[in-house]
Amino acid sequence: MxxxxxxxxxxxxxxxxxxxxxxxxxxxxxxxxxxxxxxxxxxxxxxxxxxxxxxxxxxxxxxxxxxxxxxxxPLPVDPEAFRRYAHAIAPEAQTHDVDVQAAGIVEDDxxxxxxxxxxxxxxxxxxxxxxxxxxxxxxxxxxxxxxxxxxxxxxxxxxxxxxxxxxxxxxxxxxxxxxxxxxxxxxxxxxxxxxxxxxxxxxxxxxxxxxxxxxxxxxxxxxxxxxxxxxxxxxxxxxxxxxxxGTSLPYTAALADPARHRTVVTRAFTGRPARALANDFTDQYTDLAPTGYPALHHLTSPMRRAAAAAGDPERINLWAGTxxxxxxxxxxxxxxxxxxxxx
CATH class of the missing domain: 3.20.20.70 (Aldolase class I)
Known part of the structure; x- marks a missing residue:
């Protein structure tokens, strides 16, 4: 080479x-x-x-x-769009005792x-x-x-x-x-x-x-x-x-699950386009998610960490290519x- x-x-x-x-x-x-x-x-x-x-x-x-x-x-998020999205995903985060509605906007490098x-x-x-x-x-x-x-x-x-x-x-x-x-x-x-x-x-x-x-x-x-x-x-x-x-257990299991055959490009987890295995979160929130990175990444991170620890594959980012x-x-x-x- x-x-x-x-x-x-x-x-x-x-x-x-x-x-x-x-x-x-x-x-x-x-x-x-x-x-x-x-x-x-x-x-x-x-x-x-x-x-x-x-x-x-x-x-x-x-x-x-x-x-x-x-x-x-940086892809700064619109504050009002951020608040609307935090409100929309609040029930998902609450499943794992995470309060996203109290989260502030974090724009870091x-x-x-x-x-x-x-x-x-x-x-x-x-x-x-x-x-x-x-x-x-x-x-x-x-x-x-x-x-x-x-x-x-x-x-x-x-x-x-x-x-x-x-x-x-x-x-x-x-x-x-x-x-x-x-x-x-x-x-x-x-x-x-x-x-x-x-x-x-x-x-x-x-x-x-x-x-x-x-x-x-x-x-x-x-x-x-x-x-x-x-x-x-x-x-x-x-x-x-x-x-x-170091892939998490629910992530690994999802990759091996023959029922998961579809990938989508979504901003739902981070506010930036990323390809992932489809799950409940991408299905429900891909069309609602505003652009805004890293603000949405920081917003959803606590939920994703808690979901991974709980073995919940429906509220974590299952990044995967075709x-x-x-x-x-x-x-x-x-x-x-x-x-x-x-x-």
């Missing part, structure tokens, strides 16, 4: 996507590296200190790895500056960004520290912005991906463009190495993405049931090697 990743010892062109909120663990990142790929710690929703602890754990295993951050791209300071003072091999393209000065500083910079994009226009800002590699994310879309314009739901077509569109715009992401869950999917021009692929949903993943039926309960290395079996 002729790409900047090769210098990091990445022999298998299959990367483990960062999955914030629990599924990505240091053990999963290490397993990806030991399968000759690369894993990314999920820096989203963590403090700089908590992220530093996870970095130290992976470093102690002596493997290459990446860190993903949510770059600030996910400890952005502290985490950038961490990664500049104690550089890691790779840093990836999603939600926004950081200032060119931030990217330049990371590159000067010896860090490879990967930027998530969802369109040719975003790819051009990322290239102009100095990114080394682009992670091209199709709408089939599970979890949050990396779109720079979360007011709009990204178009459902097949991944090979999106890769071709991006390739016409930029010459940077491309990592394909979104709906890749079988050896044929992986081989097809590489034939379509990707240097490597990034997989997430297919690893959610891996032995090393290939979720292929998620299996086995070691991550076995999953990744199987995905590479047709290469």
């Amino acid at each position: 002729a790409s900047p990743l090769t210098a990091l010892g990445v022999d298998a062109p299959i990367l483990a996507a960062p999955m914030a909120g629990g599924p990505t663990t240091p053990a999963l990142v290490t397993a990806a590296a030991r399968a000759n790929g690369l894993g990314f710690l999920a820096g989203g929703y963590r403090t700089a200190d908590a992220l530093a602890e996870q970095i130290a754990r992976v470093r102690s295993d002596g493997v290459s790895f990446g860190v993903n951050l949510f770059a600030p791209n 996910d400890h952005w500056s502290e985490k950038i300071d961490l990664l500049l003072s104690d550089p890691v091999p790779v840093v990836s960004f999603t939600f926004a393209v950081p200032d060119a000065a931030v990217i330049a500083s990371l590159r000067a520290a010896g860090t490879l910079v990967v930027q998530t994009v969802t369109s040719p226009e975003e790819a051009r912005l990322a290239a102009e800002a100095g990114a080394d590699v682009l992670a091209v994310q199709a709408s089939a991906a599970g979890g949050h879309s990396g779109t720079l314009t979360p007011q709009r739901i990204p178009a459902a463009i097949p991944l090979p077509d999106l890769l071709a569109q991006v390739r016409q715009e930029v010459s940077l190495p491309l990592v394909a992401a979104g709906g890749l869950a079988t050896p044929a999917d992986v081989a097809g993405a590489l034939r379509a021009g990707a240097t490597a692929v990034m997989v997430g949903t297919v690893l959610l049931r891996a032995d090393e993943a 290939g979720h039926r292929h998620a299996t309960a086995e070691p991550a290395a076995r999953i990744l090697r199987r995905l590479a079996s047709r290469l």
Whole structure:
């Protein structure tokens, strides 16, 4: 694989996507590296200190790895829309003794500056960004520290912005991906463009190495993405049931439930477009949810934590891509090697 990743010892062109909120663990990142790929710690929703602890754990295993951050791209919520939504979902939250109507609006930047300071003072091999393209000065500083910079994009226009800002590699994310879309314009739901077509569109715009992401869950999917021009692929949903993943029990059970066959793109949990397995909450509140990230994320977080602890899959975000039926309960290395079996 002729790409900047090769210098990091990445022999298998299959990367483990960062999955914030629990599924990505240091053990999963290490397993990806030991399968000759690369894993990314999920820096989203963590403090700089908590992220530093996870970095130290992976470093102690002596493997290459990446860190993903949510770059600030605030989508302020309308206060009245926020109050209406809090009132609408109050009965769901009350099921788990959570009072969302008393919640205030929280608009934060996910400890952005502290985490950038961490990664500049104690550089890691790779840093990836999603939600926004950081200032060119931030990217330049990371590159000067010896860090490879990967930027998530969802369109040719975003790819051009990322290239102009100095990114080394682009992670091209199709709408089939599970979890949050990396779109720079979360007011709009990204178009459902097949991944090979999106890769071709991006390739016409930029010459940077491309990592394909979104709906890749079988050896044929992986081989097809590489034939379509990707240097490597990034997989997430297919690893959610891996032995090393930190996915909650009700989330894991939902992924294995044959009755759950439908995914939806919803703002119901966070105010930002994300693909999830459909459940009662998405069915009832997707059409009611206003845009507003991170305000809606903070509003629903206590309910989701309580529901997960109670084993309730109907009030948690079951992030999943269109290939979720292929998620299996086995070691991550076995999953990744199987995905590479047709290469």
